[in-house]
Amino acid sequence: MNYTNEKILVCxxxxxxxxxxxxxxxxxxxxxxxxxxxxQLIGEYLN
Structure with a gap:
């Protein structure tokens, strides 16, 4: 039971x-x- 729960948690x-x-x-x-x-916008604005 515990093993399957851990397996589900890992999945x-x-x-x-x-x-x-x-x-x-x-x-x-x-x-x-x-x-x-x-x-690009900043470059166009500066130029």
Whole structure:
């Protein structure tokens, strides 16, 4: 009983970790895109 509960917990934890890593990658690429567009706007404004 205890062993199966620990197994289920490990599966849940790995699923949560995978979910968070995918979201972090998406957020990171989105953030880089925003920064690039902002620097482009600032460069056009300065020029």
């Amino acid at each position: 849940e934890n790995s699923r949560i970790l995978i979910f968070f890593s995918n979201n972090i990658r998406y957020i990171f690429t989105y953030f880089i895109r925003i920064v690039k567009s902002n620097t």
